[in-house]
Amino acid sequence: MDELKARILAEGQNLGHGILKIDSILNHQMDPLLMKHMGEEFARRFADKHVQRILTAEVSGIGPALMTGLVMNVPVVYARKQKPLTMSGPVYLEVAPSHTKGGEVLLLVSAEFLHAGENVLVLDDFLASGQTIEKLVRMVYSAKANLVGIAAVIEKLFEGGRERMAKYGVPIEVLVSISEMTDDGRIIFAN
Numbered sequence: 001m002d003e004l005k006a007r008i009l010a011e012g013q014n015l016g017h018g019i020l021k022i023d024s025i026l027n028h029q030m031d032p033l034l035m036k037h038m039g040e041e042f043a044r045r046f047a048d049k050h051v052q053r054i055l056t057a058e059v060s061g062i063g064p065a066l067m068t069g070l071v072m073n074v075p076v077v078y079a080r081k082q083k084p085l086t087m088s089g090p091v092y093l094e095v096a097p098s099h100t101k102g103g104e105v106l107l108l109v110s111a112e113f114l115h116a117g118e119n120v121l122v123l124d125d126f127l128a129s130g131q132t133i134e135k136l137v138r139m140v141y142s143a144k145a146n147l148v149g150i151a152a153v154i155e156k157l158f159e160g161g162r163e164r165m166a167k168y169g170v171p172i173e174v175l176v177s178i179s180e181m182t183d184d185g186r187i188i189f190a191n
Contacts, residue, residue, distance in 0.1 A: 001041060004025075005176055026125055038068070042121075046148070050148070053076075053119070054076045056124055057078060058078050062078050075113075079108060083106075091108050098132075118143075123151040126155070127156070127161040128155075130159075154174065157179050176189065
């Protein structure tokens, strides 16, 4: 997606150690028109998968997932990082590493929002090591729902997440793939 690549080059910052700061694009501020274009592209790529629900993680996956859900006309569920007082009953709980926080975070989804037999697309902001997305996939399986695809806005090819996700046998779609983030601050795209 050329529009996204251009924005990453103009506004993104390679902070070293594989950390890409894109706060003005996705992680703190969002451009609604860019989010809309992302949603349209994901919807196009998964149009034949009969998606009935999208699952993402709080916070940065919500924007692109919501726009994809809008285009596909399906609900979007996000895994929360803290359990609110209003969340009662059975909960799917996973612990995922946080690359930017330098620790682990909880991911919680109320069982009332993931249904057995439903076709679920897992969509997040980054596909890096794949550990967070894998936790979302585990929630889909715990709910006895059908995983029909994995999507991410940005893939960091050098962290091996795609290989980790290949075992699930579903399409993996990303809008932008980064092959290298150099020590001198450059961001190099694949292809």
